[in-house]
Amino acid sequence: MTISRIRKKDCGKLAALHGRAFSKGWSAMELARLVSEPGMAALVSNAPDPDGFILVRVMMDEAEILTLATDPDHRRAGIGRALLTQALMDCARSGAKRVLLEVSRSNAIAIQLYASTGFHETGIRKAYYADGNDALVMEKALGE
Numbered sequence: 351m352t353i354s355r356i357r358k359k360d361c362g363k364l365a366a367l368h369g370r371a372f373s374k375g376w377s378a379m380e381l382a383r384l385v386s387e388p389g390m391a392a393l394v395s396n397a398p399d400p401d402g403f404i405l406v407r408v409m410m411d412e413a414e415i416l417t418l419a420t421d422p423d424h425r426r427a428g429i430g431r432a433l434l435t436q437a438l439m440d441c442a443r444s445g446a447k448r449v450l451l452e453v454s455r456s457n458a459i460a461i462q463l464y465a466s467t468g469f470h471e472t473g474i475r476k477a478y479y480a481d482g483n484d485a486l487v488m489e490k491a492l493g494e
């Protein structure tokens with residue numbers, strides 16, 4: 351598996367991948383804009399035929415995971431964990447002391463991945479998602 355920084359030319363394929371992983375997709379343009387934001391850790395696996403990606407925004411000593419997705423045809427092969435692990439290392443190198451994320455209470459697989467990576471639940475946002483599901487807020491201190 352190779353993990354590299356997302357380039358603009360990856361964004362079309364990544365938008366399609368994102369659309370297969372989530373009910374609400376992002377356009378290639380939206381993705382390209384996010385990727386070029388300052389402080390964004392944006393990683394892709396196995397470009398130029400990507401099978402997963404992660405976006406993490408680092409602001410001062412705090413980072414927020416914006417999205418993590420593995421192509422449905424390539425799941426349970428360690429891609430999600432590898433992207434998350436590399437992104438957390440990049441965030442720590444950029445000065446982040448803690449990482450936050452929101453995940454749907456109904457997303458048991460992602461919750462399991464985050465919990466096994468050292469994230470713990472710190473809050474709930476009621477009916478946060480369009481489908482009425484609550485969001486769990488999870489957090490991990492870096493350097494733990």
Ligand SMILES: CC(C)(COP(=O)(O)OP(=O)(O)OC[C@H]1O[C@@H](n2cnc3c(N)ncnc32)[C@H](O)[C@@H]1OP(=O)(O)O)[C@@H](O)C(=O)NCCC(=O)NCCS
Nearest residue numbers: 371418419420425426427428429430431453459460462463
């Ligand atoms: C969550 C997601 C990124 C995991 O990607 P993945 O590449 O399949 O994950 P990995 O193979 O690295 O597995 C990592 C861990 O996730 C958990 N996991 C993954 N698939 C699972 C499954 N089918 N059942 C239970 N746990 C599972 C396990 O803890 C696994 O670790 P293990 O294999 O050591 O037991 C992927 O399922 C996905 O894209 N889901 C849709 C988008 C999404 O929900 N993103 C997160 C939103 S915050």
